[in-house]
Amino acid sequence: MDNSPSKKVWLKFKRNKLAFSGLIFILLLVLMGILGYIITPDSSPNANTQILPLNKKKPGSTFKFIIINKNPNIKAVGFFERMLNGQKSNVTSIPITSYRLVDNNVFITPYIGDEGKAQEIKYKLNEICPRCTPHSKLGTAATLFEQYNVYEKTYWLGTDIYGRDLLSRMILGIRVSLSVGLMAVLISLFIGVSLGAIAGYFGGRIDAGISWFMNVVWSLPSLLLVIAISFALGKGFWQIFIAVGLSTWVDVARLVRGQVMALKEVEFVEAARALGFNTSRTIIKHILPNIAGPILVVASSNFASAILLETGLSFLGFGAQPPMASWGSMIKEHYGYIIMDAAYLAVLPGLAIMLTVYAFNVLAIGLRDAFDVKGQNTTV
Template identity: 40%
Template sequence: MSESVKKKQEANAKLDAKQKIESPWTIAFRRLKKNKLAMMSLAILGVLVLSAILADFITPYDRDQINLADKEVRGKIMELPVKKEAPNSNFILGTDELGRDIFTRLVYGGRISLTVGLVAVFLQVIIGIIVGSVAGFYGGIVDAILMRITDIIMCFPFLLIAITVVAILGPSIFNVMLVIGLLGWTGIARIVRGQILSLREQEFMEAAEALGIRDSRKIFKHLLPNVMASIIVFATMGMASAILTESALSYLGMGVTPPTPTWGNMMQSARSIYSLQHHWWLWIPPGFLTFITVMSFNILGDGLRDALDPKMKR
């Protein structure tokens, strides 16, 4: 056998060995990289998150700084703040009714909106995993009780209940995150329950039962890792839903209260017809960022669903 043939066989053997030891997550990431829209969405979200983290270094003004009209009279005590200044060389996206820089408040608003979405989804996932895994694993009366509670919560109109609860507790960042998290876990609970009902009948669970492993270890060590793909997809899309809900509540005055900026309460200042027609810089930038963020999370969620689906071709 020639030397070149041996080298080719060795290279093929190494390639086969490398492919054999690839984990499911490595395979899923390779599939995701082939999805250009999903990777573009991931890049956009990365820029938004990085901007929110580095807001203190990106913007030339403080978050609530009131900027005076003219440089010549800026030192005068009686000078009044600018009233909704249009975009110019000093303020690339203009100012609001108090003379605050729109670009600065957009960056800081992204920090609050993304944080609210992240914390709310974290609460949803934790509650949904606990309820769904317990219901799916034990079944019977436990499953019936937990799922009926889930059905009752799903029957209520989400936004109406959220507005009512926030109105009672008072609008704040903490209350908004709490309400979205406590009312939005039903979907992931049903997903986790359905998959665990199927997984608990598999052979590896019979082996775990024969070994006498305690129930908590069966659930968190053997069952939940097999459900993580669905949980990740739900969390990604849940971020989009949570950001939209926060924006809606803030726009209605029931979310995060000024002067703390979010994309939702920034759009609230443009509720008048005059502002909609003549002060476009007040509502188009926060509306566009909300739209692009929600779309990016949804597209990334679709890409993750396809990448993590074992039935998809590699």
């Protein structure tokens, strides 16, 4: 039987059903974020297909479309490129209420909203459906037109104010939130672990100087600090990584400083110094592995904080810029509809933010209990 410390931590973590459910939810989000355009109903770049007559349609709405043009110059991309960047549509289609075929003509009634009915538009059948010839062996012209040029689409979460598929943009928003959270946590870990370990190990004036700097950053509101950094770096997606990372490292540094101060006088660290190991090796190889548990806990908590900061920045216009899909920007675009008949436009991304942050918080609590951070006895 494997009685390793990591095995014991994992078994203890699994017994916490809420934390384990949070982990499963996060892994599901990661999978959806990786697959991206492969699973989105709208696979165009940024899921930015705008159909204005279909704006603010309720979840579950189904509409009939007719393809009126095909662009052979747009080539299909490979699987991985489509997964990462999407696929430009090679057809032009419009929503309709009805259509009818008369001889070699197609009379289409476009959908212009629930309030009125548009006039019919006439198209040449052989222009929009070259296969639909009267003497085709594949079937009648009506059958071929129905097969190749008519389709239905269901908007499972409805459409936004621009007529874009909300489900597709919600899925792509996962990428923004998780990628910002991941990069911000990596940046905060690099800065926080480095400064905290140096301050805790050397002490004295070095500790006093680093601690003063940490207290100054700690005293600044996180959102205001991120906005100030964003002003300096400019608006954009990549700038958010740096801005959020530079605002969340203090928690890590304070934790690491305290843990290193507690460990630097224990026997195995004294033995490492007596054997002539240099300072960096002593810290990296002998001290940091013994405080990995508390670092993981604070990293998970910072992940949730980074997601909240990113959504706040996007809501204020400093985060991911249109047409990139972001949960924060989706709330910004639709918060006015909360008191109207389309509250779901802001509620759904808000619910996604809430559930994701909650999942990371319960994961942090589960890790804290599994590693027994409060009562942890450090062993060699």
